[in-house]
Amino acid sequence: MAADAIDRDLFRRIRDRVAIVGIGQLPFAKDIGRPISDTAIDAIRLAVEDAGLETEDVDGMSMFEMEHTHEVTIARGLGVRNLRWWDKISYGGGASCATIMHAAAAIATGLAEVVVCHRARNRGSKASRPWAQERELVADDKALHVPWGLIRPVDVIGMWAQRHMHRFGTTREQLGNVAIAARKHANRNPGAMMHGRPLDMATYLAGRAVSDPLTLYDCCLETDGALACVVTSVERARDLRRKPVLVHSVAQASGPNPVHLANYNTPDLQTTAVPCAQQLWSRAEMKPADIDCAQIYDAFTPLVIMGLEDYGFCKPGEGGPFTEGGRLELGGELPTLTSGGGLSEAYVHGFNLILEAVRQVRGDSTAQVPGCRNVLVTGASGVATSAMIVRGE
Numbered sequence: 001m002a003a004d005a006i007d008r009d010l011f012r013r014i015r016d017r018v019a020i021v022g023i024g025q026l027p028f029a030k031d032i033g034r035p036i037s038d039t040a041i042d043a044i045r046l047a048v049e050d051a052g053l054e055t056e057d058v059d060g061m062s063m064f065e066m067e068h069t070h071e072v073t074i075a076r077g078l079g080v081r082n083l084r085w086w087d088k089i090s091y092g093g094g095a096s097c098a099t100i101m102h103a104a105a106a107i108a109t110g111l112a113e114v115v116v117c118h119r120a121r122n123r124g125s126k127a128s129r130p131w132a133q134e135r136e137l138v139a140d141d142k143a144l145h146v147p148w149g150l151i152r153p154v155d156v157i158g159m160w161a162q163r164h165m166h167r168f169g170t171t172r173e174q175l176g177n178v179a180i181a182a183r184k185h186a187n188r189n190p191g192a193m194m195h196g197r198p199l200d201m202a203t204y205l206a207g208r209a210v211s212d213p214l215t216l217y218d219c220c221l222e223t224d225g226a227l228a229c230v231v232t233s234v235e236r237a238r239d240l241r242r243k244p245v246l247v248h249s250v251a252q253a254s255g256p257n258p259v260h261l262a263n264y265n266t267p268d269l270q271t272t273a274v275p276c277a278q279q280l281w282s283r284a285e286m287k288p289a290d291i292d293c294a295q296i297y298d299a300f301t302p303l304v305i306m307g308l309e310d311y312g313f314c315k316p317g318e319g320g321p322f323t324e325g326g327r328l329e330l331g332g333e334l335p336t337l338t339s340g341g342g343l344s345e346a347y348v349h350g351f352n353l354i355l356e357a358v359r360q361v362r363g364d365s366t367a368q369v370p371g372c373r374n375v376l377v378t379g380a381s382g383v384a385t386s387a388m389i390v391r392g393e
Helices: 003-014 036-051 071-078 092-108 140-144 153-168 172-186 201-205 273-282 301-310 351-362
Strands: 018-025 060-064 085-089 114-121 209-211 225-233 245-253 293-295 374-378 385-391
Touching: 003 092, 003 245, 018 036, 018 092, 018 351, 036 071, 036 114, 036 225, 060 071, 060 092, 085 092, 092 114, 092 225, 092 245, 092 351, 092 374, 092 385, 114 351, 153 209, 153 301, 172 201, 172 301, 225 351, 245 273, 245 351, 273 301, 273 385, 293 351, 351 374, 351 385
Parallel strands: 060 085, 060 114, 293 374
Antiparallel strands: 018 225, 018 245, 114 225, 245 385, 374 385
């Protein structure tokens, strides 16, 4: 069977036939003060309870490779009887939606029946940044940029932003629209780290410089946390406690230029999001105009503007103007980052965006989009990435 035929057959078995049925998370913190395996277990228990299942029902697990925890340790702590399927996915924020994709594929092919996907993060308030540890010989794709001083992600994204501004006339105020929309949504969310801390344009523009043109408010938070969700078949979901959130389309891609964070050197600013978006929409029975709410990966504000373009909400170069007039805010054309996202709720490599998508479809978000049915969630651009569309029945 040809590869494209296999693809179509598998995604017919996934589309709207696999569902997220439970979510759970611990309160976000600057320093959670506990081992990540312990916090992962607690978050998974909350998700399983939310679904109306027992931990003994779990037989699959998908997690982040960068987490440095062990599946068997977590399974043992949960009391899982037999872990029949598991995997780990690389590339940080690019892995978020991929955990759901891999879980959905395992369920669709009969490898597992109830899969938990999770992200636990414990850096602590005094933990060093990953790039601060780049003191030894580097290899692979990092050898193309780390020795020359491009070490911090913010510096690379700053270069992307400069290129976008030069080519399309994107302004700092348009970047600010992203940050302000996220903060407004966070101020509706009592669980957000920036809850109760409003942000206006004057404050945004006066923010401390981090990597030109990016300032403090263009950058995500540094947060500890633990989050999980439970995925199973729609048939089983309909007998459970919560309204099933259907997995409509999923995709994972590295793109034609899969150099880690170094895609700034492509003249057209094409990131890994472009081939991921192409796959996502080709597998879906809807288009961007059908999306009611978007959770676009937001480690930095330019990624949201470029994500609007890459996922087809506007043409290349029109992402900046798209942010104007409150379009990204509740009541706007495309409410985005409705929990506050990585910019204002918490930064856990995008997994909180998945939970917010579930809440929107269920109808219990703190910044609920009226009549929300279809939600896009995306992973990080510039690394091997993933995305998904979830919807209500």
